Every structure is written in C-alpha cells, then in structure tokens.
Amino acid sequence: MVEISLPCPDGSSARYRLAPPSPFPQTATPNGIRTVYAAAHVVADPLKLVDPWREPAVDWDATLAFRRHLWGLGFKIAEAMDTSQRGMGLDWQNAAELITRVLAEAKATPGADLACGAGTDQLAPQEAHSLDDVIRAYEEQIGHIEEHGGKIILMASRALCRVAKSPDDYLAVYGPLIRQCRGKVILHWLGEMFDPALAGYWGSRDFEPAMETVLTLIREHADKIDGIKISLLDAGKEITMRRCLPEGVAMYTGDDFNYAELIGGDDRGFSHGLLGIFDPIAPAAAAAFAKLEAGDRAGFHAILDPTVALSRRLFEAPTQHYKCGVVFLAWLNGFQNHFRMVGGAESARGILHYADLFRLADQSGLLIDPELAARRMTHLCALNGVA
Numbered sequence: 001m002v003e004i005s006l007p008c009p010d011g012s013s014a015r016y017r018l019a020p021p022s023p024f025p026q027t028a029t030p031n032g033i034r035t036v037y038a039a040a041h042v043v044a045d046p047l048k049l050v051d052p053w054r055e056p057a058v059d060w061d062a063t064l065a066f067r068r069h070l071w072g073l074g075f076k077i078a079e080a081m082d083t084s085q086r087g088m089g090l091d092w093q094n095a096a097e098l099i100t101r102v103l104a105e106a107k108a109t110p111g112a113d114l115a116c117g118a119g120t121d122q123l124a125p126q127e128a129h130s131l132d133d134v135i136r137a138y139e140e141q142i143g144h145i146e147e148h149g150g151k152i153i154l155m156a157s158r159a160l161c162r163v164a165k166s167p168d169d170y171l172a173v174y175g176p177l178i179r180q181c182r183g184k185v186i187l188h189w190l191g192e193m194f195d196p197a198l199a200g201y202w203g204s205r206d207f208e209p210a211m212e213t214v215l216t217l218i219r220e221h222a223d224k225i226d227g228i229k230i231s232l233l234d235a236g237k238e239i240t241m242r243r244c245l246p247e248g249v250a251m252y253t254g255d256d257f258n259y260a261e262l263i264g265g266d267d268r269g270f271s272h273g274l275l276g277i278f279d280p281i282a283p284a285a286a287a288a289f290a291k292l293e294a295g296d297r298a299g300f301h302a303i304l305d306p307t308v309a310l311s312r313r314l315f316e317a318p319t320q321h322y323k324c325g326v327v328f329l330a331w332l333n334g335f336q337n338h339f340r341m342v343g344g345a346e347s348a349r350g351i352l353h354y355a356d357l358f359r360l361a362d363q364s365g366l367l368i369d370p371e372l373a374a375r376r377m378t379h380l381c382a383l384n385g386v387a
Contacts, residue, residue: 001017001018002017002018002370002371002374003015003016003017003018003374004016004018004374004377004378005378005381005386005387006355006358006359006377006381006386007351007352007355007381007384007386008352009352013386013387016358016359016362018362018367018370018373018374019362019363019365019367019370020370021367021368021369021370022283022284022365022366022367022368023365024283024284024286024287024303024365024366025283025286025287026069026072026073026283026368027072027073028072028073028074028283028286028287028290029074030074030075030111031074031286031289031290031292031293032293033289033292033293034263034270034272034273034289034292035076035250035252035272035273036074036075036076036263036272036273036274036275036278036285036289037075037076037077037078037114037115037252037273037274037275037278038070038075038076038077038078038275038278038279038282039077039078039081039082039083039084039274039275039276039278039279040066040067040070040077040078040079040081040083040084040279041066041083041084041085041279041323041326041327041330042058042063042084042085042090042098042342043058043059043062043063043066043327043330043335043336044056044057044058044059044338044340044341044342045057045058045059046338046340049340049342049344052089052340052341052342052343052344053343053344056089056090056091056094056342056343057342058090058094058097058098058342059336060101062335062336063098063101064101064102064105065335066330066335066336067079067102067105067112067114068105068109069282069335070278070279070282071106071109071111071112071113073282073283073285073286074286074289075278075282075285075286076113076114076115077102077112077113077114077115078114078115078116078117078153078229078274079098079099079102079103079114079115079116079117079150080095080098080099080116080117081117081153081155081276082155082190082194082195082276082320082323083276083279083323083326084098085323085341085342085343085345086117086119086121086155087119087121087158087195088320088323088343088345089341089342089343089344089345090342090343091121091122092121092122092141093122094342095117095121096141096144099116099144099145099148099150100144100148102114102116103116103145103148103149103150104148107149114150114151115150115151115152115153115186116145116150116151116152116153117153117155117188118138118141118142118145118152118153118154118155119137119138119141119154119155119156119157120134120137120138120141120157120158120159120160121158122137122140122141123137123159124159125158125159125161125162125197126162127159128159128160128162128163129163130163131160131163131164131169131172131173133159133163134157134159134160134163134173135173135176135177137157137159138154138157138173138177139177139180142177142180142181146181146182151183151184151185151186152181152183152185152186153185153186153187153188153229153274154174154177154178154185154186154187154188155188155190156188156189156190156195156198156201158195158197158198160173161197161198161199161200161201162197164203166203167202167203167204167209167210167213168203169203170201170202170203170213170217171213171216171217171220174187174217175217175220175221178217178221178224178225179221179224181224184224184225184226185224185225185226186225186226186227186228186229186252186274187214187217187218187225187227187228187229188228188229189201189202189210189214189228189229189230189231189232189254190231190254191230191231191232191233193232193233193317193319193320194231194319194320195320196320202214207232207234207237211237211240211241211244214228214241215241215244215245218245218246218249219246222246222248222249225249226249226250227245227249227250227251227252227272228241228245228249228250228251228252229252229253229254229274230251230252230253230254230255231254231255231256232254232255233255233256233257233258233315233319234255234258235255235257235258235261235262238251238253238255238258238262238271239262242269242271243268243269250272251269251271251272252271252272252273252274253271253272253273253274253275254274254275254276255275256275256276256277256311256312256314256315256322257308257311257312257315258308259271259273259275259277259304259308259311260301260304260305260307260308263304264292264297264300264301264304276315276322276323276326277307277311277314277315277326279326279330280314280325280326280329280330280333280361280366281307281310281311281364281366283366283368284303284304284307284364284365284366285304285307287303288300288301288303288304291303306363306364306365307364307366309360309363309364310357310360310361310363310364310366313325313353313356313357313360314326314357318348321345321348321349323341323345324341324345324346324348324349324353325349325353325354325357327339327341327345327346328346328349328354328357329357329361329366331376332358332361332367332372332373332376332377333366333367333368333369333372333373334368334369334372339376339380350384351380351381351384351386354377354380355377355381358373358377361373
C-alpha cells in the first residue's frame with residue numbers, strides 16, 4: 001500500500017494510506033440512456049508561459065490527447081467553455097484556435113462528437129454600448145465555429161448582462177442568433193456563483209422571473225433548441241424548470257453539487273449532463289452510466305454518489321476557481337506532466353484544499369496510478385512548506 005504525509009488544518013501532518021488503483025476502465029462505449037458532455041480543460045505550456053497573466057500559452061498536443069481520452073470513454077465534449085478558463089486566462093484568440101484544432105481532431109477520430117461555446121469574450125463588457133455590439137460579437141464566434149463544422153452552445157455573456165435593461169433585451173439578442181444558426185443550439189445559464197459578472201442574467205436576480213424569460217425564448221424557438229444547460233447549484237430550481245420544458249428540449253444539468261441525483265432522475269424525468277466535473281471523473285461516470293443503462297440504479301449510485309463529495313469540495317466558493325482542482329486531478333493522473341495553468345490560476349487554491357481533493361479522489365477510486373499520484377502530491381506539499 002502507498003502512504004503519504006498530508007497537511008491538516010491545525011498545521012500538523014498525518015499519514016494517509018491510499019486505496020488500490022482505480023477499478024474503472026479507461027475506455028468505454030457511449031451510453032444510450034443519457035446524453036453527456038464533458039466540459040474539458042486546457043493544458044498550459046509552462047515553457048511558453050512568459051507572462052502567464054497576460055499571454056496564454058497552450059500545450060496543444062496534451063490538450064488534444066485529453067480530448068481523445070474523454071471521447072474514448074464515450075463522452076461528447078463541450079469545448080471552449082468555462083472549464084477551459086474562458087474569460088479567466090483563455091482569451092478568444094486562443095479559444096478560437098482551440099475550437100479549430102479540436103473540430104479537426106474530431107473529424108479524424110471515429111465516434112467523436114462535440115459542441116463549442118460561442119460567447120462575446122472578445123468584447124470587453126465596458127466596451128459594449130448597445131445590444132448590436134453584443135450581437136456582432138456573438139455572430140463573430142458563431143461564424144468561426146460553423147465555418148469549421150461545429151455545433152453551437154450559446155454561452156452567457158458578461159457584455160449582454162451589462163447592457164441589457166430588461167428581459168426583452170435578452171429575447172431581442174438571443175432570438176435572431178438562434179434563428180441564424182445552421183443547426184440546433186444549446187443554451188447556457190451560468191449562475192453568478194460561477195461568474196459574479198453574470199448576476200441578474202435574463203433580466204432578474206430572482207429565479208422565477210428569469211426562468212420565465214428563458215422559457216419564453218425556448219417556446220418561441222423550440223425547433224432550433226437542443227436543450228439548455230443550467231448551472232445554479234440548486235437541484236430544486238433545475239427540476240422545476242426541467243418539468244416546464246417543451247417536448248424535445250433537453251435539460252443538461254450543470255449542477256456540480258447534485259448531478260448524481262439529477263441525472264439519475266425520478267418517475268417524472270431526469271437531466272442529461274454537461275458538466276466540468278466529468279473532466280476528472282470521466283472513467284467513474286462512464287462506468288456508472290453503463291450500470292444505469294443496464295437497469296442497475298443501485299450500481300449507478302454506488303459508483304457516482306461517492307464522487308459528489310469530491311465535486312462539492314472542488315466547486316466550493318469561490319466557485320469560479322474550480323478549474324484549479326480539475327487541472328490538479330489531471331496532473332495527478334498523468335494526463336499532463338506539470339501543474340501549471342493559463343493565467344497562473346493554480347495559485348487560487350491552497351494546499352489544504354488540494355490535500356482534501358487528493359483524499360477524496362482516492363476514496364472515489366479515481367487515482368489511476370497511486371504511486372505516481374503520491375509522488376506528485378509529495379512534491380506539491382514540499383513546495384508549500386509541508387515536510
């Protein structure tokens with residue numbers, strides 16, 4: 001058994017014995033019972049991070065290899081989304097290159113599927129003066145994605161949140177965009193816990209009026225909407241909205257606190273998934289979906305439920321820094337050879353946080369090679385003054 005010394009909140013250290021290697025296969029076929037998108041992270045290139053706060057540098061080979069890993073487990077990919085540090089280290093220029101490269105990779109990968117985030121992050125919110133400014137920014141990104149054969153996820157926009165004066169302004173922006181997209185789109189409702197600049201999205205800080213605005217939009221354009229992803233970290237709100245959706249419009253949970261319950265569903269329905277947590281827990285989640293497809297609900301929950309404690313710690317407030325944990329776990333599992341992030345974002349969490357993620361990942365059966373994970377965690381502890 002592998003053991004490691006980990007820091008404790010009281011300043012002491014304690015020995016921790018790791019479980020055996022992850023029991024979950026590293027390849028799987030797509031499940032036929034839920035549509036699941038993994039929002040994937042980008043791998044920074046530490047040798048090119050000359051000024052990491054200002055000039056993102058991406059390791060394209062490692063980034064594409066990780067997408068092949070997710071496809072190999074049967075996931076679709078939600079590309080260039082919040083998990084890839086859009087607006088928090090990854091600018092539109094690099095996001096556009098990411099989209100181009102991954103769409104090309106998908107064409108060369110049997111069974112690969114993805115949808116790409118179209119937003120307005122090339123337009124600084126303070127430089128947005130009208131709804132037309134926002135529409136033009138969206139159209140630029142939609143055009144780039146569709147030019148390369150991609151499907152659209154209409155991401156929430158900081159610029160729109162800044163200039164919109166009423167719910168009707170949101171309808172005036174989203175309606176024309178949806179109509180001009182070539183195929184069906186996925187809408188995106190990201191709560192302010194993920195991005196404080198999005199407080200009051202859809203024209204209200206209260207859930208019910210905001211929901212009614214979105215439902216109005218969906219009902220008017222149901223034939224062009226695949227589904228909606230909502231990330232509000234409130235299972236009750238998601239279920240309420242899910243039960244109001246028109247037939248044929250999917251609910252994609254973005255609730256990284258309650259996904260096992262929401263995807264498992266009840267006698268009145270279930271959610272599909274579009275989640276950042278699927279990035280680090282993909283093998284376990286794939287195994288859980290196989291159980292669910294086989295009718296083994298107890299087996300589904302036995303695998304997926306233990307990962308929820310990890311996810312809640314990983315996505316704790318300030319929630320927008322969850323990407324640190326996602327990249328940390330990819331490093332522990334050998335999907336990249338360093339723990340650096342674009343924007344220097346790895347510094348946003350402390351060593352006690354990372355120590356807890358290490359324990360919880362191990363307890364969820366997610367560490368592929370415990371010896372490698374322990375060596376890397378020991379180095380990180382030493383860098384943080386933990387003997």
